[in-house]
Amino acid sequence: MRPDLSVLLLTTLIGAGQGLFLALFTVQLYALAGLLPPPSGHAFYAHGSLIALAFLVGGLIASFFHLGRPERAWRTAAKWRTSWLSREVIVLPALMGVVFLYGTAHLAGWTPVLATLPSGLAIDATLALGTAGTVLAFALFVCTAMIYACLPFLREWASPLTVLNYTLLGGASGFTLAAAFAVAAAPELTRFLAGWAFVLTLLGAVSRVASLIRNARLKPKSTLQTAIGIKHPRIAQKSMGFLGGSFNTREFFHGRSGAVLRSVKWVFLLAAFAVPLTLLALAGFGAPAGLLVAAFFVQYLGLLAERWFFFAQANHPQNLYYQAVA
Amino acid sequence: MTQLALVIDLNVCVGCHACVTSCKQWNTSGAAGPLADFEPYGKDPTGAFFNRVQTFEVGEFPNTQTVHFPKSCLHCEDPPCVPVCPTGASYKREADGIVLVDYDKCIGCKYCSWACPYGAREVDEERKVMTKCTLCVDRIYDQTLPEGERRPACVMACPTSARLFGDIHDPESVVSQAIRDNAGYQLMPEWGTHPANHYLPRRKTPMHIHEDELARTDNPLKVDGLLPKPAKSEPSLDDVMSW
Ligand code: SF4
Ligand code: SF4
Numbered sequence: 001m002r003p004d005l006s007v008l009l010l011t012t013l014i015g016a017g018q019g020l021f022l023a024l025f026t027v028q029l030y031a032l033a034g035l036l037p038p039p040s041g042h043a044f045y046a047h048g049s050l051i052a053l054a055f056l057v058g059g060l061i062a063s064f065f066h067l068g069r070p071e072r073a074w075r076t077a078a079k080w081r082t083s084w085l086s087r088e089v090i091v092l093p094a095l096m097g098v099v100f101l102y103g104t105a106h107l108a109g110w111t112p113v114l115a116t117l118p119s120g121l122a123i124d125a126t127l128a129l130g131t132a133g134t135v136l137a138f139a140l141f142v143c144t145a146m147i148y149a150c151l152p153f154l155r156e157w158a159s160p161l162t163v164l165n166y167t168l169l170g171g172a173s174g175f176t177l178a179a180a181f182a183v184a185a186a187p188e189l190t191r192f193l194a195g196w197a198f199v200l201t202l203l204g205a206v207s208r209v210a211s212l213i214r215n216a217r218l219k220p221k222s223t224l225q226t227a228i229g230i231k232h233p234r235i236a237q238k239s240m241g242f243l244g245g246s247f248n249t250r251e252f253f254h255g256r257s258g259a260v261l262r263s264v265k266w267v268f269l270l271a272a273f274a275v276p277l278t279l280l281a282l283a284g285f286g287a288p289a290g291l292l293v294a295a296f297f298v299q300y301l302g303l304l305a306e307r308w309f310f311f312a313q314a315n316h317p318q319n320l321y322y323q324a325v326a
Numbered sequence: 327m328t329q330l331a332l333v334i335d336l337n338v339c340v341g342c343h344a345c346v347t348s349c350k351q352w353n354t355s356g357a358a359g360p361l362a363d364f365e366p367y368g369k370d371p372t373g374a375f376f377n378r379v380q381t382f383e384v385g386e387f388p389n390t391q392t393v394h395f396p397k398s399c400l401h402c403e404d405p406p407c408v409p410v411c412p413t414g415a416s417y418k419r420e421a422d423g424i425v426l427v428d429y430d431k432c433i434g435c436k437y438c439s440w441a442c443p444y445g446a447r448e449v450d451e452e453r454k455v456m457t458k459c460t461l462c463v464d465r466i467y468d469q470t471l472p473e474g475e476r477r478p479a480c481v482m483a484c485p486t487s488a489r490l491f492g493d494i495h496d497p498e499s500v501v502s503q504a505i506r507d508n509a510g511y512q513l514m515p516e517w518g519t520h521p522a523n524h525y526l527p528r529r530k531t532p533m534h535i536h537e538d539e540l541a542r543t544d545n546p547l548k549v550d551g552l553l554p555k556p557a558k559s560e561p562s563l564d565d566v567m568s569w
Binding site: 316 | 343346365368369370371372373374375378379380381382383384385386392393395397406408409410411412413414415431432433434435436437439440441442443444445447448449451453454455511512513514515516517525527528
């Protein structure tokens with residue numbers, strides 16, 4: 001498939017935004033359980049939510065450039081019963097709303113107790129909003145990934161690993177972002193967040209490599225024989241029926257050589273996983289905290305390369321019909 | 327239920343592209359507006375077409391067959407392109423099984439084209455919406471056309487009658503009979519899309535010449551071949567005619 005920059009930006013930006021929000025709420029839960037010192041003041045949550053929101057909005061804006069008719073985008077909510085794309089379009093603004101409210105509630109110190117659990121735990125507004133946001137953030141990972149994973153004949157995508165990868169990679173970049181943000185906003189949390197970012201990046205690396213191995217072993221189900229229905233071992237296309245290319249020759253090919261594809265794979269394995277893991281580990285052992293900021297930017301660029309590869313590697317069966325110009 | 331479809335006879339198609347041009351002509355002149363064309367007379371002409379004719383070579387020289395293969399939307403009975411559409415612009419009609427795009431609802435997200443294994447959908451890069459074969463839904467029900475012309479433009483244009491049109495759910499229709507009699511098949515059955523359009527395979531038309539067709543059996547005197555051989559000097563037929 002042709003990697004479209006707007007989709008690469010959409011999926012990576014909202015992934016980091018979702019991950020950052022999950023990181024904020026994780027800190028709140030740990031603090032609630034008394035496992036972490038609560039961050040001084042509410043600025044950590046409020047500003048963090050603002051950054052998460054900025055990433056989500058950035059992704060949404062990028063997505064409009066993918067549409068031929070962005071002015072009709074409101075129509076996309078119509079078919080949520082059948083379409084994962086429609087579901088994503090509903091969950092994304094819902095998450096943005098909750099993240100906004102979560103940040104505002106923290107900023108305004110608006111913490112009315114909504115309920116008290118039998119154990120005596122008071123559920124205040126931020127806790128309720130945080131829980132709702134967590135559910136939505138995970139739902140959004142599933143929706144985004146299922147847009148790709150639900151197409152059975154795009155075999156590189158049609159796997160539970162796709163959902164796992166989107167979740168883990170979004171989470172990893174979000175926690176790295178949170179660690180970088182904590183350097184300025186709550187230095188006492190930096191090590192905690194960097195630790196989680198390390199774990200998530202490591203898990204993301206494992207599941208992404210697992211999907212690379214799986215995809216390398218795929219045998220195509222569709223062949224020229226099934227495409228035109230002629231049972232003969234030797235079939236060659238002599239003409240695709242036109243000269244100057246068409247939507248079918250542009251949308252479904254990445255247009256790069258196999259060597260480029262292979263080098264992008266190594267670039268993303270290094271930039272999205274190896275380098276950030278090293279930087280996160282160094283920061284954990286007391287190296288200057290500025291490394292965390294570098295870790296986030298390297299990892300983000302690495303994830304852009306990862307997404308590029310994700311699209312480029314998927315081989316659409318329609319390509320069988322477009323192999324020779326004349 | 328009705329399921330309208332095309333049946334394309336690969337044994338007959340000569341690859342003349344008449345269906346391609348007539349399809350483009352009809353669908354670029356309709357109420358939906360023109361189909362995009364870029365650089366139609368330039369070096370790399372490109373544009374939106376609903377129907378393409380491709381050519382494949384089967385076998386190894388000298389035992390090859392050239393197969394011309396027209397391809398358009400197959401109006402799948404279980405179309406994967408429809409449920410993925412977030413706006414409902416892509417839909418399958420209950421009444422006749424035609425899969426259509428509502429150009430006024432489509433946002434041009436291209437998701438449906440990803441979900442079609444056959445590459446049957448093409449974005450109109452001028453109107454920025456998805457387009458595809460409509461089975462000439464604006465012809466086949468048009469009461470102002472003479473009844474014989476209420477057929478898709480490609481079917482009308484085909485000089486060899488390689489394209490049949492009808493209801494594949496009606497066992498007596500010409501398309502159902504053709505599928506039954508000539509082993510009609512579907513493309514990429516492995517994805518469970520159940521394409522409504524079918525293709526008829528190449529068929530061998532062998533010629534059997536028996537011994538007794540070359541020499542008459544009831545010819546005891548073997549006089550076949552004993553034709554008059556006039557000498558050169560004798561008058562020929564030309565001389566007779568010139569009298
Ligand atoms: S051929 Fe493609 S576009 Fe047409 S109905 Fe089937 S899946 Fe949809
Ligand atoms: S391109 Fe149009 S018809 Fe296709 S899925 Fe998107 S909105 Fe639906």
